[in-house]
Amino acid sequence: MSGQEQQRRNTPEPEEPTPPAPAQVASEAKKDAELDSFLDEIDGVLETNAQEFVHGFVQKGGQ
Amino acid sequence: MTVRRVMGIETEYGVALPGQPAADPIMWSGRVVQGYVRSAATNASLPLTSGWDYADETPLRDARGFSMARALADVSQLTDVDDPMIANSVLSNGARLYVDHAHPEYSSPEVMSPLDAVRWDRAGELVMRQAADHWAQTGEPVRLYKNNVDGKGASYGTHDNYLVPRSVPFADLISGLLPFLIARPAICGAGRVGLGVASQGAGFQISARADYIEAEVGLETTLKRPIVNTRDEPHASPSVHRRLHLITGDATCADVGTLLKVGSTSAVLRLIESDRHPRIELVDPVAGARTLSRDPSFAATVLSTDGQRLSALDILEAYLVACREAVADEAPGWVADSDTQMLLERWQAVLDQLRVDPSQLGAQLDWVAKWNLLRGFKDRDDLSWNDPRLQLIDIQYSDVDLSRGLAAKLRAAGRLESLVSDEAVRAAMVTPPLDTRAWFRGACVARFGADVKAASWDSVVLLDRRSRPQRVGMPEPEGGTESIWADRIASSTTSADLLEHLSD
Numbered sequence: 308m309s310g311q312e313q314q315r316r317n318t319p320e321p322e323e324p325t326p327p328a329p330a331q332v333a334s335e336a337k338k339d340a341e342l343d344s345f346l347d348e349i350d351g352v353l354e355t356n357a358q359e360f361v362h363g364f365v366q367k368g369g370q
Numbered sequence: 371m372t373v374r375r376v377m378g379i380e381t382e383y384g385v386a387l388p389g390q391p392a393a394d395p396i397m398w399s400g401r402v403v404q405g406y407v408r409s410a411a412t413n414a415s416l417p418l419t420s421g422w423d424y425a426d427e428t429p430l431r432d433a434r435g436f437s438m439a440r441a442l443a444d445v446s447q448l449t450d451v452d453d454p455m456i457a458n459s460v461l462s463n464g465a466r467l468y469v470d471h472a473h474p475e476y477s478s479p480e481v482m483s484p485l486d487a488v489r490w491d492r493a494g495e496l497v498m499r500q501a502a503d504h505w506a507q508t509g510e511p512v513r514l515y516k517n518n519v520d521g522k523g524a525s526y527g528t529h530d531n532y533l534v535p536r537s538v539p540f541a542d543l544i545s546g547l548l549p550f551l552i553a554r555p556a557i558c559g560a561g562r563v564g565l566g567v568a569s570q571g572a573g574f575q576i577s578a579r580a581d582y583i584e585a586e587v588g589l590e591t592t593l594k595r596p597i598v599n600t601r602d603e604p605h606a607s608p609s610v611h612r613r614l615h616l617i618t619g620d621a622t623c624a625d626v627g628t629l630l631k632v633g634s635t636s637a638v639l640r641l642i643e644s645d646r647h648p649r650i651e652l653v654d655p656v657a658g659a660r661t662l663s664r665d666p667s668f669a670a671t672v673l674s675t676d677g678q679r680l681s682a683l684d685i686l687e688a689y690l691v692a693c694r695e696a697v698a699d700e701a702p703g704w705v706a707d708s709d710t711q712m713l714l715e716r717w718q719a720v721l722d723q724l725r726v727d728p729s730q731l732g733a734q735l736d737w738v739a740k741w742n743l744l745r746g747f748k749d750r751d752d753l754s755w756n757d758p759r760l761q762l763i764d765i766q767y768s769d770v771d772l773s774r775g776l777a778a779k780l781r782a783a784g785r786l787e788s789l790v791s792d793e794a795v796r797a798a799m800v801t802p803p804l805d806t807r808a809w810f811r812g813a814c815v816a817r818f819g820a821d822v823k824a825a826s827w828d829s830v831v832l833l834d835r836r837s838r839p840q841r842v843g844m845p846e847p848e849g850g851t852e853s854i855w856a857d858r859i860a861s862s863t864t865s866a867d868l869l870e871h872l873s874d
Contacts, residue, residue, distance in 0.1 A: 342742070342746050343746075343750070345746075345783060345785070346743070346746050346747060346750060348779070348783075349743065349747075349776060349779065352766075352773065352774055352776075352779065353762060353763070353766060354388070354762055354766065354774075357757075357758040357759045357761070357762040358758040360388060360758075360762055360765075361521070361758045361761045361762050361765065362758075363386070363388060363389075363391060364384075364520055364521070364522075364765055365391075365522055365524070366384050366385070366386075366395070366472070366519075366520035366522075366524040366526060367395050367396075367471060367472035367473070367526075368471070368472075368523075368524040368525060368592060369382045369470060369472065369473045369524075369525070369526025369527055369592065370382065370470060370471065370526065370527040370529065370592055370617065
């Protein structure tokens with residue numbers, strides 16, 4: 308399988324020749340809604356100052 | 371064939387105290403060990419006054435047949451000097467909990483199956499969580515991360531170890547493993563935000579460790595890190611066994627990723643031992659590791675010396691096909707047991723899905739779980755790859771704390787598949803695997819506590835009737851099992867009793 312084919316699958320384009328079946332569209336929409344609500348939940352637990360936290364996360368090298 | 375063999379996973383955890391930039395990571399790593407020992411149940415760990423028995427440690431011996439002179443070694447390679455300031459304990463599950471350089475490390479007990487490797491690796495997460503909870507209750511909120519990079523240049527290891535017959539030529543291990551190990555992150559990578567050792571470039575990659583690998587083969591682990599590490603420290607009869615110590619792997623939270631990491635590697639070792647491994651020789655494996663890590667669409671290829679362009683999935687498929695053929699041929703040592711069938715089915719299913727749509731594997735692989743989260747936030751909030759929020763998600767993914775860790779949140783939401791129940795993982799914090807010498811080590815800790823004066827991978831030092839330390843060697847990793855020792859341990863009230871029963 309070529310990389311171009313993979314790219315197309317990962318990023319749906321408007322000119323996709325075969326439109327997905329309605330059931331599939333509904334299921335994808337449900338998945339998107341679930342992900343959105345999960346992202347909202349994650350928002351609530353992320354460190355509040357991302358920049359400061361990331362800047363301060365400094366480790367010593369190990370093995 | 372079987373994927374069953376003696377194996378284990380060592381993990382150096384990241385350690386941070388937010389808001390305390392001056393906190394000493396070595397001291398805090400020691401406190402993490404102390405925090406677990408203090409908060410663990412009686413006889414769930416050896417007291418810190420007991421030692422690690424260094425008698426058989428040889429970190430400077432090289433599998434290619436020579437030893438590095440001690441005067442030439444970088445100080446960070448000298449791991450066999452007992453430092454009383456550095457905390458160390460052996461747990462009743464057979465694991466070692468100690469400080470390695472500037473990180474708390476959980477070295478799992480020796481297990482025989484990939485599924486047990488998952489179980490006792492996750493038990494290590496609970497050990498770290500308990501240690502962090504201990505300090506949080508005293509007002510010192512230390513944070514621990516099951517990851518491998520800080521994104522600013524530092525990397526720390528998760529090493530997977532396998533017992534291999536000494537009779538297998540090391541050159542065969544090198545040639546058989548190099549292509550496999552650079553392709554392996556596709557089925558077990560942790561994912562990382564940032565390209566380059568100090569994240570000089572913006573973007574996402576599959577492997578956390580790929581940018582820190584600088585050589586094909588070598589003895590070092592803290593600098594010039596190699597794809598195949600030659601440390602020849604078998605912790606077992608050196609004439610019979612070799613311990614293959616692999617340092618390229620990522621710390622994984624996803625059960626399926628961990629299973630595939632150690633299971634596929636054990637299967638590939640069996641191929642090499644049977645001289646059935648695919649003959650793939652790459653022009654530049656070190657550069658190839660980076661190339662493959664940076665393309666989650668798997669279009670990227672590496673060049674073989676016979677002119678083929680191979681993707682990570684092509685390479686992994688070649689190894690998987692060789693395993694399937696060996697099973698189909700019923701080659702000697704290749705009768706598939708349930709552990710092997712499970713591994714081969716999972717490996718095939720994940721490879722097939724990676725070819726079609728990797729994003730569907732978020733419940734199985736950390737790099738996909740992380741990638742899906744990152745792309746979700748990126749699209750929703752229109753963020754660029756160098757936005758601190760995405761870097762934060764990368765780090766916080768592996769926080770061992772239940773209320774903060776994103777992998778833990780995914781698991782709690784049913785978005786990360788568990789192969790081992792939470793109850794089994796909790797039990798594995800304090801009980802050893804039944805079928806390796808880890809059982810004897812763990813049982814001695816549980817039964818005799820402070821009368822175990824020291825322990826190591828291949829020894830336990832017990833007090834005899836006159837309180838003199840006696841060293842019990844365990845040169846066979848598959849010895850020391852529950853079936854051999856349970857009766858004698860049960861009938862011994864003291865370590866002296868056991869010493870007298872050893873030769874029964």
